[in-house]
Amino acid sequence: MHTATGYQHYFVGLDAQVPLLDGSRRVYINFDNAASTPALKAVQRAVNEFLVFYSSVHRGTGFKSQLSTHAYEESRRIVMEFLGANPKEHTCIFGKNTTEAINKLARRFPFTDQRNVVLISGMEHHSNDLPWRSAAHTIHTALTPDGRLDIDDLRAKLETYRSQVALVAITGASNVTGNLNPIHQIAEWAHAAGAQIAVDCAQLAPHRKVDMGTLDDPAHLDFVTISAHKMYAPFGTGALVGRRDIFERGDPDLTGGGTVEIVTLEDVVWSGPPDRDEAGSPNTIGAVALAAAIRQLQSIGMQQVAEHEAELTHYALQALTAVPGIQIYGQTDPESASQRLGVIPLKIKGISHFLIAAVLGYEFGIGVRSGCFCAHPYILHLLGLNHDESRQVRAQMLSGDKSNMPGLIRASFGLYNTVEEIDALVEALLRIANGQYGGRYHQNIASGEYSPEGWAPAFDQYFQL
Numbered sequence: 225m226h227t228a229t230g231y232q233h234y235f236v237g238l239d240a241q242v243p244l245l246d247g248s249r250r251v252y253i254n255f256d257n258a259a260s261t262p263a264l265k266a267v268q269r270a271v272n273e274f275l276v277f278y279s280s281v282h283r284g285t286g287f288k289s290q291l292s293t294h295a296y297e298e299s300r301r302i303v304m305e306f307l308g309a310n311p312k313e314h315t316c317i318f319g320k321n322t323t324e325a326i327n328k329l330a331r332r333f334p335f336t337d338q339r340n341v342v343l344i345s346g347m348e349h350h351s352n353d354l355p356w357r358s359a360a361h362t363i364h365t366a367l368t369p370d371g372r373l374d375i376d377d378l379r380a381k382l383e384t385y386r387s388q389v390a391l392v393a394i395t396g397a398s399n400v401t402g403n404l405n406p407i408h409q410i411a412e413w414a415h416a417a418g419a420q421i422a423v424d425c426a427q428l429a430p431h432r433k434v435d436m437g438t439l440d441d442p443a444h445l446d447f448v449t450i451s452a453h454k455m456y457a458p459f460g461t462g463a464l465v466g467r468r469d470i471f472e473r474g475d476p477d478l479t480g481g482g483t484v485e486i487v488t489l490e491d492v493v494w495s496g497p498p499d500r501d502e503a504g505s506p507n508t509i510g511a512v513a514l515a516a517a518i519r520q521l522q523s524i525g526m527q528q529v530a531e532h533e534a535e536l537t538h539y540a541l542q543a544l545t546a547v548p549g550i551q552i553y554g555q556t557d558p559e560s561a562s563q564r565l566g567v568i569p570l571k572i573k574g575i576s577h578f579l580i581a582a583v584l585g586y587e588f589g590i591g592v593r594s595g596c597f598c599a600h601p602y603i604l605h606l607l608g609l610n611h612d613e614s615r616q617v618r619a620q621m622l623s624g625d626k627s628n629m630p631g632l633i634r635a636s637f638g639l640y641n642t643v644e645e646i647d648a649l650v651e652a653l654l655r656i657a658n659g660q661y662g663g664r665y666h667q668n669i670a671s672g673e674y675s676p677e678g679w680a681p682a683f684d685q686y687f688q689l
């Protein structure tokens with residue numbers, strides 16, 4: 225079995241000790257990578273070196289401005305190359321994150337009266353669902369009981385709405401189950417129906433090679449969105465990479481400095497892409513950080529990344545079965561590990577997901593996530609709640625009581641995680657399942673979260689502004 229070896233030394237802060245409820249300290253274990261990842265040292269280094277020369281971009285005339293502009297545009301090129309985009313056909317628009325990128329696409333996509341349907345799956349993160357609901361007529365495709373895409377339903381809906389579907393918007397990988405979707409196959413079907421495809425790669429891009437391809441390939445991807453903070457570059461950047469022709473037309477969704485060629489009192493001539501869609505001063509540091517992370521991932525090799533994470537997932541799916549009362553959702557077969565991401569949703573019978581997450585954090589120094597992971601419809605589907613049960617839960621939550629909020633624990637792996645860390649998680653879950661934890665926990669009814677008596681960490685000892 226592959227051990228820690230290779231990858232930990234690439235990252236910042238993995239040896240940081242954190243306080244536990246009993247007063248001791250322990251090296252933190254982060255299994256919340258599907259939310260945000262720690263920084264690569266290469267990113268820290270690049271940001272530090274760049275800060276020395278950091279200055280205004282695009283319109284500055286001094287050397288530092290020229291260098292900053294060069295670094296910003298070079299970062300754009302690196303992002304496009306990483307995603308297999310074609311600079312003649314695609315553009316890269318930097319923004320805050322995937323959520324912002326999808327919102328922009330939803331506002332900028334040229335829906336028509338004839339083609340105004342967006343087909344999305346039932347496993348989408350809210351960020352690849354709600355923006356479409358505001359922009360177009362959104363139709364959700366069905367899922368299998370174990371939470372995979374129901375391909376037959378997707379094809380049937382594409383056929384039913386054939387002349388109306390403008391866009392298929394689908395995640396490359398689920399942030400709840402780690403399921404991978406056959407995006408290039410779906411792209412072929414979407415294109416054959418006269419539609420385009422937008423792939424939410426927030427989860428996919430940090431773990432697998434993404435290849436957008438050229439527009440003459442029926443399997444190409446028209447739009448891809450990513451978030452740098454999930455790719456070991458947490459400096460507030462994301463990107464929307466997509467068809468130039470779409471962004472050559474129409475008014476920008478945000479207007480202001482940087483978006484124009486000429487402004488008179490009477491009219492405005494917008495710039496071409498990507499400037500038209502990057503209103504205001506950009507986050508140059510964020511772009512540089514993302515490019516540095518990409519360079520590091522490329523030098524490690526996305527194949528190596530995938531293989532290491534598949535080993536962790538294989539190991540975890542086997543080891544976790546030792547925990548009494550555990551139920552793992554989505555694909556549970558360890559042999560499926562290379563066909564999915566290392567995102568494992570689970571619960572332990574009879575113990576609130578909120579409590580499990582709290583004990584893991586306060587007593588074992590292990591960070592996971594609990595709840596619905598911004599994918600409420602998908603979680604309700606996985607948990608098998610029927611319509612009446614969902615309504616009851618909804619009513620209780622809306623009355624201000626989240627104590628019974630349905631949800632799961634999610635352990636999600638990054639490149640730097642190790643089997644030893646998975647052993648620590650399994651050991652901790654065994655203890656929790658057997659009631660062997662020390663704290664006296666109280667639940668906050670409004671949030672559902674648990675906290676232990678006597679917890680008063682001195683944050684100032686760890687970080688001060």
Ligand SMILES: Cc1ncc(COP(=O)(O)O)c(C=O)c1O
Nearest residue numbers: 321322323349351399426427451
């Ligand atoms: C699949 C997926 N899409 C979109 C998002 C939104 O990403 P961000 O919060 O960086 O905008 C997330 C975040 O968890 C995600 O997992």
